[in-house]
Amino acid sequence: MSDTSSTDEEFAVVLDFLAHGNSGGRFGGSPVAYAASIDDFTLYELELEADADISILDHVRIRPDFEAGIARGHVVDYEDLSDGARSELDYVVEDIVDExxxxxxxxxxxxxxxxxxxxxxxxxxxxxxxxxxxxxxxxxxxxxxxxxxxxxxxxxxxxxxxxxxxxxxxxxxxxxxxxxxxxxxx
Structure with a gap:
């Protein structure tokens, strides 16, 4: 894991984007993205603002505050990811290791x-x-x-x-x- 303080920037890679939200998710019908942090592979569900310009494989800031277009987010478990996020995860991990x-x-x-x-x-x-x-x-x-x-x-x-x-x-x-x-x- 990375040794970063709470003021350091941290980024995540977007695994999936659901324009109409996740039907069973806590953010209702708001657009949602799933992401994995680059530093320690923590998984996030991110509620997006309606006009957010965020796509799969984008790098987004998650700390110290969220990137513009992200209203809020929380840590999730692997089981909470969308099917699309799960299928993209292997490739994103490979890319992070390679980078x-x-x-x-x-x-x-x-x-x-x-x-x-x-x-x-x-x-x-x-x-x-x-x-x-x-x-x-x-x-x-x-x-x-x-x-x-x-x-x-x-x-x-x-x-x-x-x-x-x-x-x-x-x-x-x-x-x-x-x-x-x-x-x-x-």
Whole structure:
């Protein structure tokens, strides 16, 4: 998660736009957008003003105050998203990871033990103790990883480190009962 104070700007990517609102939503017939924050993938339902010029994939400010055209908003769970927002989420997460690759490569560089028996790297899909040890040994011997390609080249057995991160982010967004979250805000 990002270390931002309450005065820093934060943006979200619009996942879906419903011009006539969500029939079961709390904003009635007002136009609604669903968005995912770029910093910590928090999901939002945003009530839009009638004349809002907001489209799918737009980056909108959500903090310290909402972008012009957004009347109000609140945090929602994955289950509360529209079908369109759910289908767009995978692509938006991929784009966020690609746009700020170093942030996610640094997870591999900075991951630490959670307890005596569990390491942050073990929370990533497909990373068991042996692969975790390979990653830790490689970063200790040869320094931080520079990119996903660098990770894949230097760590034997680690295939598609970008997709591993994306899969974990999507898992954290979709699952309410995960004990540990590395990427998604609570």
């Amino acid at each position: 700020d690759e170093q942030r996610f490569v640094d997870f591999y560089n900075d991951a630490q033990p959670i307890s005596l028996r569990l390491h942050q790297l073990n929370l990533l899909p497909g990373i068991g103790d042996k692969l975790r040890d390979n990653i830790l040994d490689e970063r200790k011997r040869h320094g931080p990883f520079e990119s996903f390609d660098d990770l894949e080249d230097r760590v034997s057995g680690l295939h598609n480190p970008r997709e591993v991160i994306i899969d974990r982010i999507l898992e954290e967004i979709q699952e309410d009962d995960l004990k540990y979250q590395n990427f998604v805000g609570s």
